[in-house]
Amino acid sequence: MFDRPEVGEKAILVNINFNNINHEEDTTELTQLVLSAGFEVADIIESNKSQPDAKYFIGSGKAQELVTLKEVTEASTIVFNHELTPSQERNIEKLTGLRVYDRTALILYIFSQRAKSYEGKLQVELAHLAHLASRLTKGWSHLERQKGGIGVRGGPGEKQIELDRRMIGIRIKQLKEKLKKLDKQRGMQRRARRRSNVLTVSIVGYTNAGKSTLFNTLTHEKILAEDKLFATLDTTSRKLFLEPNHKLVISDTVGFIKNLPTTLVEAFKSTLEEATDSDLLIHVVDVSNNNKSEQIVEVDKILKEIKANDLPQILVLNQIDKIPLKAMFDRDEYGTISRIQLSAKTGNGIEFLKQALVEYDVNLTNERKGQYA
Known part of the structure; x- marks a missing residue:
């Protein structure tokens, strides 16, 4: 679903304080998440804002700072401790040329690395595809960076997006059916324990x-x-x-x-x-x-x-x-x-x-x- 980071691959972290009293703890947790995902922390951008910027989430000035940090740190990835809209994510990737993960994508990424059992892998793939389906829009060319769980890549062009959406929908239905069967098995085991x-x-x-x-x-x-x-x-x-x-x-x-x-x-x-x-x-x-x-x-x-x-x-x-x-x-x-x-x-x-x-x-x-x- 996601390509694993290479050894030594660096990420720039972004955590904006929207009047949050636990801002420092949130930055610490973001750092732990990024390290758990296998990245090295190249740098951390923090600032105070009253509300997100519509285009870049962090504002044009901080967005340009990301471009500068890219050259200085040789980072390949930007990780936000926030939820980004598809357009914000697309705009930042276009400006910086770097892969962008928001908080949801980062946690999905970690889960994709950790899942070991058959059921766990199905659950992670279902969550990833549900997240991916919600972000398919025209011109969403940056999805080429993330492999779909069904072996397809999102690409530019309306026809490709419609094909991806249809194939993702089919795979989601298949995954839900498989998980439903496994859930029945779990239910039988739990009922047996209760009877005992x-x-x-x-x-x-x-x-x-x-x-x-x-x-x-x-x-x-x-x-x-x-x-x-x-x-x-x-x-x-x-x-x-x-x-x-x-x-x-x-x-x-x-x-x-x-x-x-x-x-x-x-x-x-x-x-x-x-x-x-x-x-x-x-x-x-x-x-x-x-x-x-x-x-x-x-x-x-x-x-x-x-x-x-x-x-x-x-x-x-x-x-x-x-x-x-x-x-x-x-x-x-x-x-x-x-x-x-x-x-x-x-x-x-x-x-x-x-x-x-x-x-x-x-x-x-x-x-x-x-x-x-």
Whole structure:
């Protein structure tokens, strides 16, 4: 779908402050996204604006600065931490001669690199084609830089665009049918777990909060856990035996991020339903991140979008090894463990999480016995 960057390929980053109090944190996150995509950061352009420029988004002066930076840095790509209109993207590419990614395209690009399973690859391709279809316009010659998932390239000329649109539409329909079949299989597996009365738990959270590390620590698995955004995309489920007569199924899910593209949320709904159908969510937060409060809000926002916001949650404040915090837990007004401070990396405090899971299992078992009494 996308050509991978060559080793040493450089990107110029653009992040405009539209009266955003978290502007510095947004620039840091953009840098992490770009590095996770495999680019080197050539330079960063920042400025304050009240509203986007209609033609170049950043204004003609900053657009000319991009041209100068291109020569100085030998960058091949410009990455915006914002959503660009097709005309803005086209105008910047025409002016600079560089490939342009807006925030949605960059996240799609990273997802295309990370998807490993058959289902994950189908989901990413569907999201990419949905995004591409929305940007097909007359004279959209810069799409020649991005390969379509069906082996075609967008090109100039109305006839070519109509052909591309029709072929993309056919492929989108095919992908949705394939994902529908896989979703049915997932549904059967989830129903089987419910019939067995086994506690089902999903780990959710902002990307790079340490979800996969926590999953590995609990299950002794070795799924990929790197200090990168979206290191893993595919949902992994394992049985977890805690104490005699206490077992559960725990799942590691894809990480969330602010302004997660709608096309991705839609494409990954079948995977995200793993969280929707769970009995309990473990919401992992990087407690050392200065922007953690906003990240919690963003995760809750996506959980609401997939109708998982009413499920019971344990808030896990992870990575206490990075700051002076001790392992501990708090109970809510009902006596349930609702908040835990721990380090998934060192294992400090993991026993509190296991204790909480055993208590939830006991409560769920008693609740189900009451229903069938």
